[in-house]
Amino acid sequence: MQVEQLRWSQTESWQPTLAECDAQLVLVFGNTEQLNPERLVELREWYPKAVLFGCSTAGEIQDVFVHNNSVTATAICFADTPLKLASLDLANFSDSRVAGRALAEQLPTEALAHVFVLSDGLNVNGTELVEGIKSILPANVEVTGGLAGDDSRFEHTLVIADDNPAEGKVAAIGFYGDRLNVGYGSLGGWDPFGPDRLITKSEGNVLYELDGKSALSLYKSYLGEHAAGLPSTGLLFPLALSAPGSDEVGLVRTILAVDEAEQSMTFAGDVPEGSHVRLMKANFDRLVDGAMGAAETANKGLQDKTAELGILISCVGRKLVLQQRIEEEIEAVRDVLGKETTLTGFYSYGEISPYVGTGHCELHNQTMTITTLSEF
Amino acid sequence: MHPLLKRQIKQYISDTSGVPESFLNAVSTAYEQSDNDRNMVEHSLELMSKELTERNAELHNKLSEQNELIQKLEDAKVQLLQADKLASIGQLAAGVAHEINNPVGYINSNLGSLKQYLDDLLKVIEVYEQAESSITDDGKKQVVEAMKQQVDLDFLRQDLKELLHESEEGVQRVKQIVQDLKDFSHVDEADWQWADLHKGMESTLNIAHNEVKYKADVVKEYGEIPQIECIISQLNQVFMNLLVNAAHAIEEQGTIIIRTGTKDDGIWIEIEDTGKGMDLATQRRIFDPFFTTKPVGKGTGLGLSLSYGIIQKHHGTIDVRSEVGKGTAFYIWLPIQQEEQRAAG
Secondary structure: EEEEEEEEOOOOOEEEEOOOOOOEEEEEEEOOOOOHHHHHHHHHHHOOOOOOEEEEEOOOOEEEEEEEOOOOEEEOOOOOOOOEEEEEEEOOEEEEEEEHHHHOOOOOOOOEEEEEEEEEOOOOOHHHHHHHHHHOOOOEEEEEEEOOEEEEEEOOOOOOOOOOOOOOEEEEEEEEOOOOOEEEEEOOOOOEEEEEEEEEEEEEOEEEEEEOOOOOOOOOOOHHHHHHOOOHHHHHHHHHEEOOOOOOOOOOEEEEEEOOOOEEEEEOOOOOOOOOOEEEOOOOHHHHHHHHHHHHHHHHHOOOOOOOEEEEEEEEHHHHHHHHHHHHHHHHHHHHHHOOOEEEEEEEEEEEEEOOOOOOEEEEEEEEEEEEEEEO | OOOOHHHHHHHHOOHHHHHHHHHHHHHHHHHHHHHHHHHHHHHHHHHHHHHHHHHHHHHHHHHHHHHHHHHHHHHHHHHHHHHHHHHHHHHHHHHHHHHHHHHHHHHHHHHHHHHHHHHHHHOOOOOOOHHOOOOOOHHHHHHHHHHHHHHHHHHHHHHHHHHHHHHHHHHHHHHHHHHHHEEEEEEHHHHEEEHHHHHHHHHHHHHHHHHHOOOOOEEEEEOOOEEEOOOHHHHHHHHHHHHHHHHHHHHOOOOEEEEEEEEEEEEEEEEEOOOOOHHHHHHHHOOOOOOOOOOOOOOOHHHHHHHHHHHOOOOOOEEEEOOOOEEEEEEEEEEEEOHHHHOOO
């Protein structure tokens, strides 16, 4: 495959301006406020054959740099990998699981190699969406992807499915054929601390009570003065979730929204009653190590070949912690994948990837999730 | 600008004109963020310690509660075992009593016959004695006289009466004890019945006679009491317990006074002794299971606790008053009728 990258900023418009690749797919990531339909018009001029696929972000990744307030475009010209786009509006479906099934049903299964999903970041139950998608796909087809972001505003997220950026959408690209090799990895770097707590009242991905007391109050006490910054400051204390009856710390869950009236907190994925949770805090070094680890795992999937493209979907929470040092985690990925790999991606409200522990595809939070692609 | 950065600039850079402001801002911001991070961690640590301490305390309390509960369960278990033992003993007593009844029965009846035959034999001897005067042969007269002397016929005649009388009394006593034992151990009758408590007290006194007789004189000041609805075997157990305790409290010689009377819708029974008495601290604990003032090995410490339970079951009350050196009195009140209590309770 051939890959080339562009970036649009308010000051300099598109850089570079030369487009040489006859792309079938252009990945577009940008700040909600910059994802203007005009940008898409401009991209279509350069890549008339391409499907435009992307979403809004809490930061754009290109090469080893993290940008805010811009639009990045990564154009990919596959040698021999057919593609199929699927998309739908969440509003037309009773719940995220049903929507996930409907989305997957749009993709023919013969010769399907991999599915890459981008979803609205605020109006979806990520766990259910992924379950719905996986329930339709053949067992050997994996799903990676992410939930769109909106900086640390948590207000509107947009998805581009070869159309104008829109709220409330879920879209997927199916990759076909046997020439494409895909690797994936996902790692966090957050440590649980403090007492074990039991989820005593919750509904789907909405949490009400821990150990019989308001979960929101607990968060506020730990956040102290930062409580005013909820929901985005909630990223500082994700929850480590063990499934009911299991001891293993499996998943990490981050807040997406807070409801004062209901005294509830909405997470990106399910927080079932009876689960044990602990608060987590970021371990700076382990965040960067986590990025490295994810890259190493993603590399292994390619069986020692170099990745041609790496799509990095990293959680907005990591950005909040690493602050000015955010690029250290991208550089760590670069160190592992090598200089040849083109890197793109974004900071998200949730990452989709098979979970190394169980092998099941899950909605993750607070991770760096990497999908590597190489055509042989 | 962050104070640390200010200080560093002051110390190391005299002229900041060559340093881009954006750089200084970035550094200052980084310092601030670092401070915030550290504050956050410290705050979390504090909260966490507090939470863990609270949970610890909670666990401690729960543990104490649990231990208390375990202790209560163990106590209850022992009580059950004891009650079970008592029930077995009761059954044994009933069995033994039943067995004794038979031989006692025919001993009694045989004694009756024996008395009759002896009377008859004596009559014959009388007749012979009258005929004696008409014996002319001195030799024969002497033989008769000698034999009379040898067996000491006069004494025999006298003593026979007494022997028979005492034997009859003895057998009556055995019969009574057997009956009392049976009454006392009525294991098959844990049913509520109308019973006369005076009768129950009498039969219990009979059985307790041995424990009591060397230590105390029993004085009865009975009032007129009606029959009451009760489980008489259980109440007898209570009386037994109090009587034995009273006897044990008396060190050398003393008195046990049993009084009865009516009050409100019930009857009262008081068992008072002139024993060594108890102080207030002891009085408070006597109904606790296993509490005893006796040396190790003597008594289970369960008697009063069981008695308490029985009185409670009868919806009655049991109280104690005591003075060290003077004596103790137990006062029991029992309702005449149970129905209302059961309906109300």
